[in-house]
Amino acid sequence: MSAASDPPTAAARVSLGLAAARRWPETEALRRHETLLALRGERVAWLVADGVRELLANAATYGALTCEAAELVIDPAVAVVTLRIQGNEFDSVQAATSSANRWLHRFDRMLRSDGVSWSWRREQGMNVIEFRLTGLRPDRGGDA
Amino acid sequence: MTSDWKRPGTVLVEALGEQFWRVSVSGNFHRDVEGPARDALVAAVRKVTGRSGLLIDLRDIVRIDSWGEWELTYLVEVFVAASGRVAVVSDEHRPHLLRGLLELLREYGESVLYGFDEAAARAWLAEEHT
Numbered sequence: 001m002s003a004a005s006d007p008p009t010a011a012a013r014v015s016l017g018l019a020a021a022r023r024w025p026e027t028e029a030l031r032r033h034e035t036l037l038a039l040r041g042e043r044v045a046w047l048v049a050d051g052v053r054e055l056l057a058n059a060a061t062y063g064a065l066t067c068e069a070a071e072l073v074i075d076p077a078v079a080v081v082t083l084r085i086q087g088n089e090f091d092s093v094q095a096a097t098s099s100a101n102r103w104l105h106r107f108d109r110m111l112r113s114d115g116v117s118w119s120w121r122r123e124q125g126m127n128v129i130e131f132r133l134t135g136l137r138p139d140r141g142g143d144a
Numbered sequence: 145m146t147s148d149w150k151r152p153g154t155v156l157v158e159a160l161g162e163q164f165w166r167v168s169v170s171g172n173f174h175r176d177v178e179g180p181a182r183d184a185l186v187a188a189v190r191k192v193t194g195r196s197g198l199l200i201d202l203r204d205i206v207r208i209d210s211w212g213e214w215e216l217t218y219l220v221e222v223f224v225a226a227s228g229r230v231a232v233v234s235d236e237h238r239p240h241l242l243r244g245l246l247e248l249l250r251e252y253g254e255s256v257l258y259g260f261d262e263a264a265a266r267a268w269l270a271e272e273h274t
Contacts, residue, residue: 046240
């Protein structure tokens with residue numbers, strides 16, 4: 001196998017500005033991000049990319065303007081994708097998304113059905129949302 | 145493909161005989177479609193009532209988010225609450241596109257059929273009436 005076709009092994013950082021929170025081109029690029037795809041395949045790349053868009057779009061809608069410094073780190077070495085959002089709004093975002101359309105609940109169900117665990121914590125003034133892909137089941141062709 | 149992400153999609157409502165509606169949603173159906181166009185899409189979806197069955201055709205939808213999923217689920221809710229049935233047809237070659245919607249539809253059990261074959265969906269809708 002040539003070096004060019006080897007899957008990426010170094011962590012990749014993706015800056016996600018506030019403008020990107022509601023833009024689909026960034027989401028669609030993230031769905032095709034080679035490091036994210038290399039982790040476990042297309043289904044999870046879509047799930048994480050769409051989840052990030054929803055989280056950031058809701059953060060923008062409900063006032064977490066500091067998410068303009070949001071960043072996604074994809075680390076193949078430990079199979080972890082980490083979303084960092086500045087500010088203290090994730091609690092309200094969580095409440096709003098849950099009550100408004102239950103999106104966060106079904107996002108959680110989709111992640112768990114794929115074998116992805118996730119967590120949220122505060123760290124040095126940042127909201128840190130970690131997606132752990134270590135238990136992930138592989139793509140099942142055609143499975144929705 | 146990415147340059148047209150704000151362009152509104154279309155909602156086409158047609159009668160299927162005297163008992164069913166067919167709603168075809170294509171293109172963009174998400175919260176970031178320009179405001180007035182988004183309102184028009186919602187109005188088109190919400191006016192569909194008064195028959196015993198509904199076929200939702202999503203084979204040509206391009207982008208949908210939690211907002212669009214919720215609007216379609218509202219429509220499903222209306223029909224199921226009136227003891228109706230709803231069949232949803234999607235594109236089998238894009239299996240990841242409607243995962244969020246599928247999660248919502250699971251709550252309606254056997255009142256909702258999800259598949260890729262329009263003929264099979266129509267036959268299923270008609271079952272109750274033969």
